[in-house]
Amino acid sequence: MIVLLDVQNVHKSYPTEEGDLAVLRGVSLALDEGQSLALTGESGSGKSTLLHLSAGLDRPTSGQVVLDGRDLTSLDDRGRASLRRGSVGLVFQQFNLIPSLTVAQNLAFHARLADRHDKDWTGLLADRLGLSGHLARYPEHLSGGQQQRVAIGRTLAARPRLVLADEPTGNLDEDSGDAVLDLMLDLVAEAGAALLMVTHSRRLAARLDGQLTLEHGRIA
Amino acid sequence: MSVRAALVAFLLLVNSAHGQGFADLGRDAEGFAVPVPGTAFDFPRDHGAHPEYRIEWWYLTATLTGADGRDYGLQWTLFRSALRPESGEGWDTPQIWMGHAGLTTSDAHFVAERLSRGGIGQAGVTIDPFAAWIDDWRMESQVEEGADALSDLTLTARSQDFAYDLTLTATGPIVPQGDNGYSVKSDSGQASYYYSQPFYEVAGVLDLPGGPIDVTGQAWLDREWSSQPLDADQTGWDWFSLHFDDGAKLMGFGLREADGDVYTSATWIEPDGTPTPYGDGALELTPLATEEVAGREVPVEWRLELPDRGIDIETRPLNPQSWMDTLFPYWEGPIRFSGSHEGRGYLEMTGYQ
């Protein structure tokens, strides 16, 4: 197995008016291709920060994040953006769809941004996600579960090697959350992508290949 | 310059477009008078203007020698051109006057030009006393009662870069050209009234950028008026006025035709003033050498043959670049000639494109 994501002894602190606040204090983890890993912990334990660092959205204060063989800490904004575009898919708690684009446009958006839009694959995803009847609508007309499915479809349409999901069902009720999660896990497995998912639900975490728990910025 | 084309049209190249056909005996279609053969000159009346004719000129050229020993040439011309065959007073008179002054040295050629309308006093010709003028350029008679008005003249002209002031005294009579003053210009009958005073002795002062120079020499005055001087297919002319060293004079011209033929005419004038006119073909003109002048090829050296008088001469210009850069541009400058005879003269060439 090839290591896709390798996080080594990462520290992250934010400056505040009362001095630096350490959020991560020496976290290491490794994720192989095709593997799925749940990241759990209390609010403020540093789950989201670790996810953001893994996506190259932010830089660690110290330590290394190697994604697909490239050291994110040594890349500039442009390089990290390119890696994100090409290799990473992000699913947020807030869905973060583009409100002025239709469902179909949102689905294709990341793939088009990465210059690898595959109409058939996107169509298939739309079918699987139950969105075929809503393609011409705007996100604001969809329910939360439907919006999150669009976000998942958008991510997978770009065929990322690593999917990073931050509480993807946090804004959904339990039933639709479970349905969305099932779909996501199936599709991620089908696409052969690795998955790192932040969740505070142990029930959900148990459904992934492995799980890590963060406590006060360290792996418990 | 805005008036150029218009002036060319009605000043010197007035031809078939205007004067086609005779509407009446002695009148053309627009009411202008046309020359009739066998008309005697009436002096001093004919020294003055003839507003019923379309065009007219008082044309004086002088070949001079300066106190510095160098050759000079000068020209003073007053043209009259009529829009309609009327004279009259005031600013709506249909008569237009044009003055040309030229002064030639071996290395420079000065030109000036003036325009005026008739009827307001800015330009014109009076008969008694005789005076022809435009602005402050003047040709004025200085004679006592009785003598011909043109036999004693003063002549002045002035421009931004030169001026001259001469006195002219005629040593011979006025000479009619052609058939007693009726000068035929083409096979189809175009003609003008034409007389000359070729016998002037000249003295005076030239004002040049280098300073004033006293000069002496000879001068020739041509008087001509007409309403249709050229035929439609005539493209220009080469005109000679020659002072022979022995006191004889020769006027000769060739009118070039579009097909390459040349219509020539000449008058041989004895030192006593007796003229002998020669019709087409008697005088032969052959260009010998051309020079580029103002962007065109102009024949500045000529061979003249008048076998009847045993004349076979070649002419050379004092300054090949004697170009009159006026509204209607032409070549006009002093020449010397040698061969069977020697002497000095003036050459005018028009119509070279």
Add this chain to the structure above:
Amino acid sequence: MIRAALSALLSHWWRHKVQLAALMIGLALATGLWTGVQAINQEARSSYDAAASVLGQDQLDRLLRADGALIAPQAFVDLRRAGWLVSPVVEDEVRIGGVRLRVLGIDPLTAPPAAAAVDLTGDGDLAAFIGDDRLVFVSPETAGRLPSDPLTVRLSDDLPPGVAIADISTAWSLLEMEGFSHLLVWPEQPYGVPPLEDAAPDLVRIAADGANDVGRLTGSFHLNLTAFGLLSFVVGLFIVHAAVGLAFEQRRPMFRTLRALGLPARHLVGLLGGEMLILAFMGGALGIVVGYFVAAILLPDVAATLRGLYGAEVSGTLRLDPGWILAGFAIALVGTAVASAQSLWRLARLPVLAPAQPRAWSMATSRSLALQAGLGSALLLVAGVLAVFGHGLLSGFAVLATLLLGAALLLPAVLMALLRLGASFARTPLAEWVWADTRQQVPGLSLALMALLLALAASIGVGTMVSSFRLTFTDWLDQRLASELYVTASTEEEAERLRSFLQPLAHAVLPIRSVEARVAGAPAEIYGIVDHATYRDHWPLLQGRDDTWDRIAASDGALINEQLHRRAGLSIGDVVTLPNGWSETVVGVYSDYGNPTGQVIVGLDALADRYPDLARLRHAVRIAPEDAPALADRIRDEFGFTMRVINQDEVKRLSLDVFERTFLVTGALTVLTLGVAAFAILTSLLTLAAMRLPQLAPVWALGLTRRRLAWIELARAVLLALLTWLVAVPLGLLLAWLLLAIVNVEAFGWRLPLFVFPLDWLALALWAMLAAALAAAWPAWRLARIPPARLLQVFAHER
């Protein structure tokens, strides 16, 4: 990548069409008013240049008679025969079929090449020009207005409007005169021509005027227009800034998503820059169309103004010119860049993980409010310093600019203070809430309110100036035009006959004689007058002495007009230097509105001594006012058309007409600016409407109907407009004072007293409140009809 990202960015505008419309309208108005003013200026300037060069006046010296009389034709011939290369010109105005035509008679045979006004190279053109005594050349525009009947009209594209070129003899018959206005002097003269004093003793030589008199005279007028254009542009930019800022704030989540999905920050900024470029081009194109129509509509009035005020002919039709079209695009781009620079700058520095919610972008902190107020006060200080120590027209306008900008920046702080004051009178909880909530809205509306402030202040300032001017001008006309009739003869003989004709009929016949001369280095006129009660009782003296009129009567001293007084710094007791070593002591200063040049008045005898050949053609006639028309008719009957008789009433009517037209354009621009400000309020309110739901929802939940809330919103907008107006009144008065005391003095050379017109201000307050009510009506109407579910969402989505 680029295409996908750009289409996502642009899709925002597609979904927010009102916002796009606001941006487009803002840009179009800003660009349009500016471009329109520029187009007018350029059209005028090219007309001046054409007029100045039509006969080469800009390159050729001229000869004319010092007394302004016509030059006799013989004098021209004499000069030519003396060797001088000169060419005659006769010039005057004539009405042909009701069309005013400036006829220029020339002599094509002697005209210098620089004065070749028309092309006569065509076959027979010259013959026709000289021979056809009804042939005139005019511009196609002028030809369109001319009746064909008495004239043979030929077209020449190069001619300025209202000018006809004809042969001398044609011009004489059209103008019914015989003589020359002036002679053009060839730049090079022949060898040794006699001195001009010998050749033509009564002619003076005037140097070629490369600077173009009309351009100089009208410069201040165009600067005025430009300042107005700039004001409109700035007000338009407020709208653009608001729309752009809103669009950026609303798209912050989108920007974050784009970044998260892998769009590099630099690309994002670049794309947004490109988007602004596209929008600027669209807005600019729209603005140029607007500008064209603004200019086309205003140009005839501007042309009339310039003709009346300065005698400058300006084409009444607008030509499309690549110059101002390009300038229009440029200004649209610059404007968009200025309006979006701040947003782009913030975005470029925005971390990917910054909060994605629309921050209350407009909710400036109290610190930034204080900063803004500080900056405003500093600008006011600069304005004060400039007003005291500055010189020149540009400095005058700089004072205006800093004053207006400083006041605008101070406005939010002032409004806050006023609202706090208002809140202290609140007695009910609802009233307290309204006052507090209004205060909270001030930062969001501040840009729009600043625009309103500028528009109101400009309206008050300009209105006050115009009304003050009108009042002063009317009084002055009554004083200055004391005589009932003004009669001008065309020859000395006629004038002599006129005087004996009038002797038994009029109470007095006062000769008026004048020469043109250079005084204190600038063109001026010197008038000679006789001693008469007409002057003693009526002349509008600004400064005088007890013996002023005695001194003038004794030909010992001179009166000068206010323009000369200010420009040359001459006052009573100073010595004014006149031509040919003549000098006089200043014994008085009089006001001379509407005249751009300097003027000197001396005793008639003093003038006659210096200029013995002066023509005595002009006369002022005193008679009982009711008898004046009859006398005018008698003079016309007796002397025919060559005698010019002008009735005092006609002059006054004409002058006031000119005056009204002068400020018509300014009035139109003021109204337009007010409209733009109202639009700015509308867009700001629309922007705030969505953001204010969280503030309104709790009040609604506590029992206020939506209808009631909508009314409160409307009232709030009107209240803010009213408060802004309160600030605008003193600002506008200050503006008026600056215009009258600084700008007018620099531009025209006269200073006017300030009169206030409070009723006009009240009317303006009503207009401002109406504008605010109209602007707030739609947002309020939407609020009144908002589905309760939307309000409930506020609680559901509580963040």
